[in-house]
Amino acid sequence: MKVVVLTGAGISAESGVPTFRDADGLWEGHRVEDVATPEAYVAQPHVVHRFFDARRAALAVEPNPAHHALARLEEHLGDDLLVVTQNIDDLHERAGSTRVLHMHGELLSARCRACGGRSRWVGDLGDFPPCPACGVGALRPDVVWFGEVPYEMDRIEVALEGADLFVSIGTSGAVYPAAGFVQYALAHGASTLELNLQPSEVSLLFHESRQGLAGELVPAWVEELLAPGRAQ
Numbered sequence: 001m002k003v004v005v006l007t008g009a010g011i012s013a014e015s016g017v018p019t020f021r022d023a024d025g026l027w028e029g030h031r032v033e034d035v036a037t038p039e040a041y042v043a044q045p046h047v048v049h050r051f052f053d054a055r056r057a058a059l060a061v062e063p064n065p066a067h068h069a070l071a072r073l074e075e076h077l078g079d080d081l082l083v084v085t086q087n088i089d090d091l092h093e094r095a096g097s098t099r100v101l102h103m104h105g106e107l108l109s110a111r112c113r114a115c116g117g118r119s120r121w122v123g124d125l126g127d128f129p130p131c132p133a134c135g136v137g138a139l140r141p142d143v144v145w146f147g148e149v150p151y152e153m154d155r156i157e158v159a160l161e162g163a164d165l166f167v168s169i170g171t172s173g174a175v176y177p178a179a180g181f182v183q184y185a186l187a188h189g190a191s192t193l194e195l196n197l198q199p200s201e202v203s204l205l206f207h208e209s210r211q212g213l214a215g216e217l218v219p220a221w222v223e224e225l226l227a228p229g230r231a232q
């Protein structure tokens with residue numbers, strides 16, 4: 001059975017990583033849609049760096065049972081499981097998942113606007129440090145901002161086309177193209193399941209939608225799938 005899992009901020013919420021659209025959805029009075037854009041970076045680079053530097057500094061948290069359950073699923077399914085995440089944290093990898101595509105980039109990576117090089121980055125970018133490759137102080141977070149093209153779309157589409165099961169975990173369904181994956185998977189014959197705290201904006205499109213905490217729903221679903229005779 002080929003499984004594609006899409007994850008969003010809700011899977012990391014119980015680890016202590018704030019989601020984007022819960023509570024008042026604001027950061028220092030800004031909507032994320034107003035901070036995470038190329039235009040915002042041109043107009044107010046310090047504000048944009050502060051936002052992402054704060055998020056990078058907040059990565060000192062641990063994966064939760066939902067991340068661990070997906071790593072356990074990979075142990076059983078191997079190449080038949082692909083995790084596509086909108087998250088820019090590294091909690092899937094720290095739980096042990098290796099087949100992970102970060103379609104919105106990664107906090108622990110920086111991209112140079114001068115030479116295009118990408119480097120692993122754990123510190124702040126707000127003081128405009130030099131690029132390790134070319135030395136120019138033009139590093140930006142290696143994350144996909146609103147209006148930019150997500151990473152890995154070709155591989156994601158191929159995986160969705162071949163999926164028997166598509167599962168969406170902890171995402172509000174407010175941001176495309178990820179919010180459209182359920183329709184794409186359905187059009188190619190997959191069964192679809194949503195696991196989220198509350199119905200998402202696209203819940204009605206799924207064959208099944210379960211509401212609750214990812215830390216409880218995901219391990220229970222993985223157990224179900226790994227029950228004898230299921231995940232062949």
Ligand code: APR
Nearest residue numbers: 008009010013019020021086170171172175196197213214
């Ligand atoms: N368990 C399961 N779901 C949860 C939990 C939890 N513990 N806590 C919150 N949720 C759900 C919320 O109900 C909400 O529907 O997770 C969803 C989080 O939604 P968003 O904050 O909108 O996050 P996400 O869908 O990942 O955002 C998509 O928007 O800002 C951009 O690039 C950013 O990747 C992000 C994209």
